[in-house]
Amino acid sequence: MAELVMVHGIGPQRETEEELHRNWVRTLARTLRDNGHPGQAARLEDGSLTVAMAYYRHLYDRYAPRNEWDMPLPEPVAAAGEDVAEDIADNIRQHASDPAARDEATRALDELHAEVGPEQGPAEVLRMFVAMLGRLGPIARSGFAALSSTGVFHLGQVAAYLEDETVREGAIEAVLSRVTPDTRAVVAHSLGTVVAYEALHRLEQPLPLLLTFGSPLGLRSVIRRRLRPQPLRSPAHVKRWVNVADRDDFIVATLRLRTLFPDDDAVLERTRLVRNRNTDPHAATQYLRHWETVEPLAELL
Incomplete structure (x- = not known):
């Protein structure tokens, strides 16, 4: 009511x-x-x-990390989290008010794309994206990605909603x-x-x-x-x-x-x-x- x-x-x-x-x-x-x-x-x-x-x-209980390095995300969820992370960095590149922040995001994305190879699975790539996000000024100041597990879990919430029908329908x-x-x-x-x-x-x-x-x-x-x-x-x-x-x-x-x-x-x-x-x-x-x-x-x- x-x-x-x-x-x-x-x-x-x-x-x-x-x-x-x-x-x-x-x-x-x-x-x-x-x-x-x-x-x-x-x-x-x-x-x-x-x-x-x-x-x-x-x-999201089943996706919550038990420690800083734990990342209990299935491959489809991790892959979706990677997409979210890249879009977040691209958002900063496109419309941050500080030109330095935009330049920083552009460089970080270019460097990351150069580092990502076919030998890395979605989970490892997601960790790399989270580490990159944690270095970007607008995100680093907020504490969004202060720890690897924190950033992965936050991104995992978005990804799990999109990939896990139980989460989606429950929400x-x-x-x-x-x-x-x-x-x-x-x-x-x-x-x-x-x-x-x-x-x-x-x-x-x-x-x-x-x-x-x-x-x-x-x-x-x-x-x-x-x-x-x-x-x-x-x-x-x-x-x-x-x-x-x-x-x-x-x-x-x-x-x-x-x-x-x-x-x-x-x-x-x-x-x-x-x-x-x-x-x-x-x-x-x-x-x-x-x-x-x-x-x-x-x-x-």
């Missing part, structure tokens, strides 16, 4: 549903209050505005089980935007708002090849879709998501650009601190 359904993205196993729910709600309430909406903030905080977190991170069900006729908005971050996209195509009742941020929708070699349904189009029952991106968010596939959709798609609006803190440009709470992100919710609620 939640009026607002939140869908998380990639992250550590130790981050529980309760922690994610609390952090998102607290940040959202602060942004509403700071921008002249104390009543909505109070409703969020006291629970009179019902909020649910669609939680699916437990589905989609986590969203659909939270969305009811009372739901007024779905708010999704990172991989959660992919889950929400696929889940909401199965929705059978109207949804006033889909709000996405830090989205990898549109990654060329991964999402656009494996996303369901194809070609890209807004879910039929979604009435408004607002997407938000930071050009230094390395997960963001494109700053112009709208251009990947049909010209007559009137649901998805032009992407709103924000500037998150340089130390963690992909964090969900960084996006929720911006009025550009929260304004559509304020209008709706």
